[in-house]
Amino acid sequence: MGDDSSKRFSSNNHAGAVAELVENLGRLPGIGRKSAERLAFHLLRVSESEALALADSIRRVRKDVRYCSACFNLAETDLCAICSDPSRDTTRICVVEQPRDLMSLEQSSAYKGLYHVLLGRIAPLDGIGPDQLTIDALVDRIRAGGFNEVIMATNPTVEGDGTSLYISNLLSEFSVQMTRLARGITAGSVLEYANREMIADALTGRQKL
Amino acid sequence: MGDDSSKRFSSNNHAGAVAELVENLGRLPGIGRKSAERLAFHLLRVSESEALALADSIRRVRKDVRYCSACFNLAETDLCAICSDPSRDTTRICVVEQPRDLMSLEQSSAYKGLYHVLLGRIAPLDGIGPDQLTIDALVDRIRAGGFNEVIMATNPTVEGDGTSLYISNLLSEFSVQMTRLARGITAGSVLEYANREMIADALTGRQKL
Structure with missing residues (x-):
């Protein structure tokens, strides 16, 4: 389709810049070819400032964001916003796998202590051992x-639980209380659809009324 | 949650640059808050070159892409890749609503002629008249x-059909054959799920075996 110069740019005779944008958008997780095309045409249609704001924020996030030197949360300065916040309770530390887990916990507004981000979980099948985390x-x-x-707040999965167990063994020599997030039925759910593990957790951890 | 300076950046104590990226990604069509967060963390995790390639291609598409001066397809030079391709059949012209429709037709490889992109369709309810298109x-x-x-290749909708009809009336004074894309059942579909319009189209336009 077309001469060599147009083929070099794109297999569908579209402007090379558009084809390139579609390709780069298509590399994002969960964005297929059709979605990438839709997003590319959206970015062509919106105001120039809106499109460039997205480009700039991608650039900025890669230039400015690093890990907090204390807790490994995302930060733009040496310490993250939480570690440098004087109003936080510095006697508690909550251990999470990823910065996005920390984000979820923060959104609940139920916790005012500090965090520690492991940047992963122990996963022997993926070749991830304790040394590759921030343990x-x-x-x-x-x-x-x-x-x-x-407070151990790793994900309630086999690997998350394993990581949690490994860490609490490691920390058993210190005089610090180890806890983990409560397990049970989720608020707003229906018992009918709860699976066996959920029900078992809810029964084992039943609370006084 | 934090002092004023951290609040100014983000409601969830995350690095301001991340919050900004999440917000900008969330403006894309079909990308909700959770997806935006997932995409932002993906862009933090991939190689710097992959993340910046996306930022650069957004920037490039806004800087370099314009409409072809002949057919209004997307182009990086005065004429688009199709209009400047000497191997195309210049006796046929296919009229589409948007550059993405042209892209679909090109991907089929079934058409070797030129195009004309209307950049929309006549839509009185949205206040779009013939003057706002490239008619x-x-x-x-x-x-x-x-x-x-x-060849009229507007979308098979009320507005697309209306636009098509308007244009063929306008062009009736010229000695040019007017055609439209065939309507019928779609390849790979099952008759059981075809709706009334599809069946009617397929019967009306039935072809000799």
Whole structure:
């Protein structure tokens, strides 16, 4: 279709820049070819400032965002917004797998302590061992003292639970209380659709009325 | 949640750049809050070059892409890749609503002629009249001569059909054959799920075996 120069740019005779944008959008998770085309045409249609704002924020996030030197949350300065916030309760530390887990916990507004982000979970099948996580830094923080409680908030999966168990064994030498997030039925759910694990967790952890 | 300065950046204590990226991604069609977060974390995780390639292609598409001066397809030079391709059949012109429709037709590889992109359809309810489309330019192209056939390929909707009818009336003064895309049942479909319009189209336009 067409001469060599147009083929070099795109297999569908579209402007090379558009084809390139479609291709780059299509690399995003969950964005297929059709969605990528739709997004590309959207970015062509909206105001120039809106399109460039997206481009700039991608650039900025890669230039400015690093890990907090204390808790490994995302940060734009040496310490993240939480670690540098004087109003947080510095006697509790909540251990999560990823910054996005921290984001979920923060959105609940139910926790005012500090965090520690592992940047993953122990996953032998994926070749991820304890050394590739920020567990050493966590042990150093606990050893330095000042914390009364470590709340394990890894994901309720086999690997998350395993990571949690590994860490609580490691921290058992320190005089710090280890807890984990409550398991049970979820608010707003119906018992009819709860699976066996959920029901078992809810029964085991039943609370006084 | 945090002091004023952190609140100014983000309601969830996340780095301001991340919150900004999530917000800008969330403006894309079909991308909700959760998807935007997922995409933002993906862009933080991939190689810097992959993330910046996306930012650059958004920027490039807004800087370099314009409409072809002949057919209003997307182009990076005065004429688009199709209009400047000497191997195309210049006796046929296919009229489409949008550049993405042209893209679909090109992907079929079934058409080797030229195009004319209307950049919309006549839609009185949305306040879009013939003057806001590129119909004048189409009439000029046909008047200039050299075309034997005009293939109407607007969408098979009330507005698309109306636009098509309006244009064929306008072009009836020229000695050019007017055609439209065949309607019928779609390849790979099952009759059981075809609706009344599809069946009626398929019967009306039935072809000799």
